[in-house]
Amino acid sequence: MKKVQLGAVFASFLFVATACGGGNANEPAETDSAEGNNTEENEASGSILVSGSSAMEPLIAAASEEFMNENIDASISVQAGGSGQGLSSVASGQVQIGNSDVFAEEKEDIPAEELVDHRIAVVGMGPATHPEVGVEDISTEDLIAVFTGEVTNWSELGGADQEIVIVNRPDSSGTRDTFVKYGLEDNEPVPGDITEDSSNAVMKIISETPGAIGYLAFSYYDEQGTVLPLSVDGVEQTDENVISGEYPIWAYMHSYTKGEPEGLTAQFIEYLQGDFVQGTLIPEMGYIPEADMQVERDAEGNDTPK
Structure with a gap:
């Protein structure tokens, strides 16, 4: 009987000690009362x-x-x-x-x-055309000829009888620099018919203008085929071909x-x-x-x- 009484007293003592103490290692960290988030979160500011x-x-x-x-x-x-x-x-x-x-x-x-x-x-970057030009692959030689004004109609490349409309980016554009260096082998394009400051504008104009060609980053291509990315020298514009080094315009x-x-x-x-x-x-x-x-x-x- 004495052993039972002592056990009850000891259990009561533990309960009181736990309730009055500062908690234990398994308790959650102190949080901000307003948001319920750890006070260490959201440190980035400015x-x-x-x-x-x-x-x-x-x-x-x-x-x-x-x-x-x-x-x-x-x-x-x-x-x-x-x-x-x-x-x-x-x-x-x-x-x-x-x-x-x-x-x-x-x-x-x-x-x-x-x-x-x-x-x-x-x-990756590359030449992109209106979807109905009738050409899906272009050689580097012909690509240079198009952008330097030597070829002016898609029929000269086996495509539709449609005048070529060149959509350029300004000299400040890194996309232009990359395309000229690795796509046109440093041949400067003619001023072109249209010059746009942003890739979004270039994509929109190409998609809406029969015969148009410009150049875009892969990230602007969509599954709806808004514009047509041309293969270059038989190499498709894919991440895999960029990664391997087979496709040079990146x-x-x-x-x-x-x-x-x-x-x-x-x-x-x-x-x-x-x-x-x-x-x-x-x-x-x-x-x-x-x-x-x-x-x-x-x-x-x-x-x-x-």
Whole structure:
């Protein structure tokens, strides 16, 4: 009987001690009473501006939305405008990140030595036409002839009897630089019939203009066949052909900062190079993780196996 009484007293003592004590290791961490979130969450805060490559804009815009959903005190404004504008804006301090699909060293009047390169992805680019031109594959020789004005009707290439309408990007465009260097072998295109500042506008014009041809990043192609990507020398515009090095018209997606990034800028670049963007967002949106590439390219355009 005495043993039963002692056991009851001991159990009561444990109950009181637990109730009055500070808890134990299995209890949840202290949370913010207003939101119910761990106080360590949402550490990223402030605001930054990002501008530049229109080929990169869809990816960076989508990534910034995801980042801001996870960090409610952070504000990231993303604009296009072309690689040249991105590089000059970050160099002058107007924006915190300048996106470019060319190396800073390739653009004149850009102090490349002051900028830090953060590679985000790889993107393929190529000639895109109105779906009814009647041509699906083009040789590099004929592609040059089209963009330099030597060939002016699709019938000369076995296609429809339709005048060729060239849709260009301005000189500040990194997509233009990449296409001219690796698609046209450095032959400058004629001024063309139309020049547009953004890839979105180029895609729309090509899709609505009979006989039109321009150039776009793979990320702008859609399953509806809004525009027709031409094979070049029999090689299709696919991620697999870019990765292997068989298809030559591609570029790195660079996010440049002036000096080493700090604060929100550093946090966002780390996010861009992290698992979610690299493993999920990049392939879903038509880009290629740099880690997948089997070739490497330098600022002079030399490719070497990895």
